[in-house]
Amino acid sequence: MTPLFSRTARVAVLPLLLLPAACATPRAGGAGVRTCIDASTSCGSASANASDIEGGLAVAARYRVGAITTRRFTHDEFWRAVAPSLADSALRSEEIGQSLLGRSIRAVTFGHGPTTVLLWSQMHGDESTATMALADIFRYLAEARGDSLRERLMSGLTVTFVPMLNPDGAELFQRQNAVGIDVNRDARRLSTPEARALKGLRDRLEPDFGFNLHDQNARTRVGRDGEQAAIALLAPASGPDRGWTPGRTRARLLASTIARLLQAEIPGRVAKYDDTFNPRAFGDLIQQWGTSTVLIESGALPDDPQKQRLRAINVAAILGALDAIATGSYGATGSAAYDDLPFNQGGASDVIVLGARIVLPGRAPILADVALNYDDAVARTGPRVREIGDLEGAVAIDTVHADGQFLHFHPNSLVERGTGRWIDLDALAVFDIRRGPEPSSELVRSFGSNR
Numbered sequence: 001m002t003p004l005f006s007r008t009a010r011v012a013v014l015p016l017l018l019l020p021a022a023c024a025t026p027r028a029g030g031a032g033v034r035t036c037i038d039a040s041t042s043c044g045s046a047s048a049n050a051s052d053i054e055g056g057l058a059v060a061a062r063y064r065v066g067a068i069t070t071r072r073f074t075h076d077e078f079w080r081a082v083a084p085s086l087a088d089s090a091l092r093s094e095e096i097g098q099s100l101l102g103r104s105i106r107a108v109t110f111g112h113g114p115t116t117v118l119l120w121s122q123m124h125g126d127e128s129t130a131t132m133a134l135a136d137i138f139r140y141l142a143e144a145r146g147d148s149l150r151e152r153l154m155s156g157l158t159v160t161f162v163p164m165l166n167p168d169g170a171e172l173f174q175r176q177n178a179v180g181i182d183v184n185r186d187a188r189r190l191s192t193p194e195a196r197a198l199k200g201l202r203d204r205l206e207p208d209f210g211f212n213l214h215d216q217n218a219r220t221r222v223g224r225d226g227e228q229a230a231i232a233l234l235a236p237a238s239g240p241d242r243g244w245t246p247g248r249t250r251a252r253l254l255a256s257t258i259a260r261l262l263q264a265e266i267p268g269r270v271a272k273y274d275d276t277f278n279p280r281a282f283g284d285l286i287q288q289w290g291t292s293t294v295l296i297e298s299g300a301l302p303d304d305p306q307k308q309r310l311r312a313i314n315v316a317a318i319l320g321a322l323d324a325i326a327t328g329s330y331g332a333t334g335s336a337a338y339d340d341l342p343f344n345q346g347g348a349s350d351v352i353v354l355g356a357r358i359v360l361p362g363r364a365p366i367l368a369d370v371a372l373n374y375d376d377a378v379a380r381t382g383p384r385v386r387e388i389g390d391l392e393g394a395v396a397i398d399t400v401h402a403d404g405q406f407l408h409f410h411p412n413s414l415v416e417r418g419t420g421r422w423i424d425l426d427a428l429a430v431f432d433i434r435r436g437p438e439p440s441s442e443l444v445r446s447f448g449s450n451r
Contacts, residue, residue, distance in 0.1 A: 053265045055149070056316025060133070063140040070306045071128045071378075075103050075167035082135050082163075088142035090154070096162070097197025100178040103167035105197045110141045113156040115325060116205055118291065119318070120162040120198055121213040123183045123282070125169020125176070129298035129307045130213035133314035134163040140319075149323055156326030160205060166194050184214075187282040195282075202286060209254065209325055210293035211318065212236075212283040215307075218300035218377035219350060219397060222271040223342035228302070228397045230266045230310060231317070232344050233259055234273035234295035238288040242275055250292040250330075254321060256338035257330045258294065261320045263337070265313060266301070272341035273297060294321070297344075305379035345395075349386050350374045351447075352396035355403035356433060358388070360414075360421055365406055365437050371396065372429055372447070383429045383448050400433070400445070408432045408439055413448070 067081035086093050090110060097105045121130040138161075144150045153159065164170055168178040176182050177192055186195040202210075220229045235251035237243075244252065262270045273295055278284050287293045296317065298310045324330035349371040357365035369391035375382025387394075410430040415422045430448035434441040 053261050053313075053316045053320065056261075056319045057265070057312055059140050059144075059149075059319060060136055060312035060315035063136050063143065064312075065132075065135040065139055068132050068135055069308075071132065072173050073128070074171050075164060078131065078135065078164055078170075079106070082138050085135075085138040085142040090145075091138060091142055096201050097193055099166070099168045100193055101168045103171075105162065105165060105167065105194065107160050107162050107201060108138060109158065109160045111154045111157045111159050113154070113158055113326065115157050115209070116207040117157055117159045117209045117211070117322065117325060118162075118202060118205055118207040119159070119211040119213060120165050120282075122163065122170055123165040123194065123198070124214060125166045125171070126173045127175070127215035127298075128170065128173075129215050129310050130296065130314050130318075131163050132307070132311040133318060134161050134213075136311070136315050137161075137318060140315075149319065152326045153322055157322060159322065160201070160207070162198065162201065165198055168194075184282055185278075185280045187285045188280045198282065202289065202291065207291050209250075210283075210286050210291040211321070212286070212293055212295045213314075214295065214297045216273075216297040216299050216344070217346060219346065219348045219373070220271070220299050221345045221348050221395065221397070222269060224345045224395060226271075226342055226345070227268050229271040229299040229344055230269035230301050231262055231313070232271040232273045232295075232297040232299065233338060233341065234275060234283070234297075235338070236281075236283040236287045236293055236295060237275050237277040238284065240277045242277060247290055247292045248287055251287065251294050252335050252338055253333060254292065254324065254330045255294050256335045257324045257333045258296070258317050258321050259337040259341055260333060261317060262313065265316070269299075269301070270341060271344045272338065273344055300378045305381075307378065347395065349394065349396040350377055350380065351383070351398045351400060352391055352394055353400045353402050353407065353433070354392065355401060356405050356407040357437070358407045358409070358423075359437050359439075360409075360423075362419075362421075369394075370407065370429075384427075385423065385425050385429050388423070402433050402444070405444055406434050406437050406441070408434055410448075 065081050092109045093106055095104050096107045122128055166177050166183050177194055181192050183192055183194045186192050190196050222229045233255045235248055235255045238245055238248055283293050283295050301309055351372040353370045358368050359365050368388050370388050371386040371391055372383045373386045374380050413424055413427050413430045415424045428448055432446050433444040
């Protein structure tokens, strides 16, 4: 297999604001990084793909890998799906290590440009949205010969992708690896072969830019009262003081470029991840080791149970970011689009039903709100009761106002002992909202399934 590209030249560590207000390449050992910090300056033949998400979404639609249709797939299924793309000479693949159970951890490289970029995905085995997007990007890079964006990326960048860092976790669709370690909390100790593979690759490439690709909890909101977060971004801190080093500043500008791109497609659904420094996490330490790193966390969108829309949005965001690096245009955006993002806010329930009265057979209806969480918060299946009581002011992804209505739990959601019945808080929540306390009264809405 073809060895991965390796650089000996290093990026000049210069404050960005000291660069000339033009498309510039730092001279002192930094043959790679182009930066345009004046918004009025044109950086080469910048494509619409860098500033208009529609171009990236069109790529995602045209080059979607049809063999991947759900967010759960194994290591073997993924590599079989991308095999036709990897057969093209433009993509170079090699094994960079093996998982604890012996599955191959592979990297794919495209381009021969002076600026180096490393992207890694699915270090948590149940976080596969970006992995799906990388499959589509591989197909685009293999097939779209002559496309202007592809040619800019090929000539300006050397991009290395690690699409599935934790294949053992992916096998069971679980966060941790086979021994139960969170690979993203093993950057300091390097106990796992998966962590050692990523660290070894980073040290060999010494990339200028890095992308840490994850999925986040679907119950996360954009600020306390905002929408469900579809994407969260972060330019991670490189130390406890959370200072803006030149490398982190570049990451901040790149994150701002991505934020501007995303807001056109999912306005109000882009958040900022907490930047508290974590000395065990790869994003933070790779930032510390000198690579300008951006975290992209995919959350959830309504009516997107397999994250196929988010898959396409990831394609557009990643290609737009790579184009901005290749042209240097990321420096022209300023940081406001990133700085002004609301922070992620967790702790929300999936659904809260407010103002209804709960009906237990043979008892007077009781005024109580009900909070539900789904077993699968993305697909919104398997609702279970999280809390019952006075929940006014509590936060949820969806709020159902049922004032003056009545909530009837189905028998399989109740526990019966003698003449008494209790709501079974461990069972799936199956209930109807009706106009009256009688079980025959008009049905308003049903939750769960009685089958």
